[in-house]
Amino acid sequence: MAINWFPGHMVKTKREIKENLKLVDAVIEIRDARIPYSSSNPDVDDLCKGKPRLILLNKSDLTDSNITKRWIKSLTKEEVRAIEVNSLKGDGLKNIKPILIDMLKEKHDRLRKKGLVKITTRVMVVGIPNVGKSTFINKLAKNNIAKTGDRPGVTRSKQWIKTSMGIELMDTPGILWPKFEDENVALNLAFTGAIKDEIMDTEELALKLVERLQNIHPDLLKARYKLDSLEESPLENLDNIARKRGAILSGGVINYNRISSILLDEFRGGKIGKISLETP
Ligand SMILES: Nc1nc2c(ncn2[C@@H]2O[C@H](COP(=O)(O)OP(=O)(O)O)[C@@H](O)[C@H]2O)c(=O)[nH]1
Numbered sequence: 001m002a003i004n005w006f007p008g009h010m011v012k013t014k015r016e017i018k019e020n021l022k023l024v025d026a027v028i029e030i031r032d033a034r035i036p037y038s039s040s041n042p043d044v045d046d047l048c049k050g051k052p053r054l055i056l057l058n059k060s061d062l063t064d065s066n067i068t069k070r071w072i073k074s075l076t077k078e079e080v081r082a083i084e085v086n087s088l089k090g091d092g093l094k095n096i097k098p099i100l101i102d103m104l105k106e107k108h109d110r111l112r113k114k115g116l117v118k119i120t121t122r123v124m125v126v127g128i129p130n131v132g133k134s135t136f137i138n139k140l141a142k143n144n145i146a147k148t149g150d151r152p153g154v155t156r157s158k159q160w161i162k163t164s165m166g167i168e169l170m171d172t173p174g175i176l177w178p179k180f181e182d183e184n185v186a187l188n189l190a191f192t193g194a195i196k197d198e199i200m201d202t203e204e205l206a207l208k209l210v211e212r213l214q215n216i217h218p219d220l221l222k223a224r225y226k227l228d229s230l231e232e233s234p235l236e237n238l239d240n241i242a243r244k245r246g247a248i249l250s251g252g253v254i255n256y257n258r259i260s261s262i263l264l265d266e267f268r269g270g271k272i273g274k275i276s277l278e279t280p
């Protein structure tokens, strides 16, 4: 993880996010669509209680769309909606505004009754590291990088990024901590690149990825690395993949370092296929 989370740090972050939430109408929570559970924060429901929240399952270009649709169904509740997006290309982003408007309808009606004509919708983006918060904010701000200045009585330092869709985003996202205690969550975060490779042994991680893929998508693994068949042992499969890719040192020794980084890179880049690592 880019940031090491300590209990004190978490308490401070929580407090800051709670303060910032007072300034917005709604929350956009970004998750990685490949791992919607593992990329969620354990306290996000509690933190965002009482605010309309839209969950963006980002990087949906890398997932199995049937599984992503099932996730959307299971995440949707009264105060929470979910959609799939690709923040790199912008796919799905046009659905954000109508959903927010719908979720804020009562509030807006109330304001209109009071005579307010121009209603600004302010939103804060939150999510754990690597889910695509910066990519998303940059994409929305693309056509309109103008930042509004400070407003008296609101806050000293907050900047609001105007977007082409008429909502304003708080310029700094709330960076949430991931779940750490669950080993499977840690693995999922590592597979998708959310945990820096230095923290975990790359070769061990690649082996775990082979094991996972041979269980959930054996055909994709076979097809990508042109394997005639899969062995039961992940290590044998990794060896075969290395041979197919010529990741061999002199004397026929497998170059595990090389094949591990090839495998992880190709998985992260979606080259092995559209793979959802978690189902609802
Ligand atoms: N394939 C794909 N990659 C994405 C998408 N959104 C972000 N990324 C990549 O995910 C990585 C992390 O994105 P970043 O915006 O830095 O995440 P942050 O830590 O939440 O701010 C970067 O390499 C982005 O290019 C997406 O929709 N699809």
Ligand SMILES: [Mg+2]
Pocket: 133, 134, 135
């Ligand atoms: Mg960022």
